[in-house]
Amino acid sequence: MPEDFNKNWQKQEKTPASERLREQVVPPPPMKERLETAKKKLSEEITQLNRVNDRLNQKDKTLYAQVVKAYEEHDNARAQSLAAELAELRKVESRTQYGKYALERAYTKIEVAKDYGELVAAMVPVGQIVKNVKSALVDFLPSTSNALGEIDAIMSDTLVSFSSLTGESLAMGPTSEDAEKILSEAAIVAESKLKEKLPGSDVGEQVRM
Numbered sequence: 001m002p003e004d005f006n007k008n009w010q011k012q013e014k015t016p017a018s019e020r021l022r023e024q025v026v027p028p029p030p031m032k033e034r035l036e037t038a039k040k041k042l043s044e045e046i047t048q049l050n051r052v053n054d055r056l057n058q059k060d061k062t063l064y065a066q067v068v069k070a071y072e073e074h075d076n077a078r079a080q081s082l083a084a085e086l087a088e089l090r091k092v093e094s095r096t097q098y099g100k101y102a103l104e105r106a107y108t109k110i111e112v113a114k115d116y117g118e119l120v121a122a123m124v125p126v127g128q129i130v131k132n133v134k135s136a137l138v139d140f141l142p143s144t145s146n147a148l149g150e151i152d153a154i155m156s157d158t159l160v161s162f163s164s165l166t167g168e169s170l171a172m173g174p175t176s177e178d179a180e181k182i183l184s185e186a187a188i189v190a191e192s193k194l195k196e197k198l199p200g201s202d203v204g205e206q207v208r209m
Contacts, residue, residue: 032119034154034157034158034161035110035119035120035123035158037154038110038151038154038155038158039107039110039111041147041150041151041154042103042106042107042110042130042151043107044147045103045144045147045148045151046100046103046104046107048143048144048147049096049099049100049103049141049144050100052096052141052144053093053096053097053100056089056092056093056096057093059089060086060089060090060093063082063085063086063089064086066082067079067082067083067086070082090194092140093194094190094191094194095136095137095140095190096137096141097189097190097193097194098133098136098186098187098189098190099133099136099137099144099186101185101186101189101190102129102132102133102182102183102186103129103130103133105129105182105185105186106125106126106129106130106182109122109125109126110122110126120158120159123155123158123159124159124176124179125176125178125179125182126155126179127152127155127156127159128176128179129179129182129183130148130151130152130155131148131152132179132183133148134148134149134152
């Protein structure tokens, strides 16, 4: 018998009959479709983070004005209380900016891929970015964290399917250099964006007292 036929036959023999039947009756969704679903969900979460960021910006301005007023009225106790609240809010703002930028870059990596091979290859760093952002947001944005968990699951399933078809391993291992670079950029952008939009460094120093 031809060598290729022998290999195919041996492969079929190693696969349980029940598993082969299940795949024929309920075939897995096309990988291209999974990637499109992941991209759509990613876009939805970026939009959601934009909305959250807008609300946080407005609350920040309100709190900041209250801190300034309390200091002007020499109400130090109230000023310190509001300052502590504002400091916590700014931590949330920073994480939200971080997550938004990182997810935007992740989305771009999928968007610019020219063919299916590039799409699949992009899943590794994108999946690592999604995992990291999920961890950063889980404490104060559980709904977004849950949605990112769904995206991560889609990507992992896609990589498993790709590996089973091609024999190539694309496991989500340690953070890739590409993903690490994007995450580092996201941290820098988050910090700089927060500094840009927050008024008054003098009172900002008082807030941190």
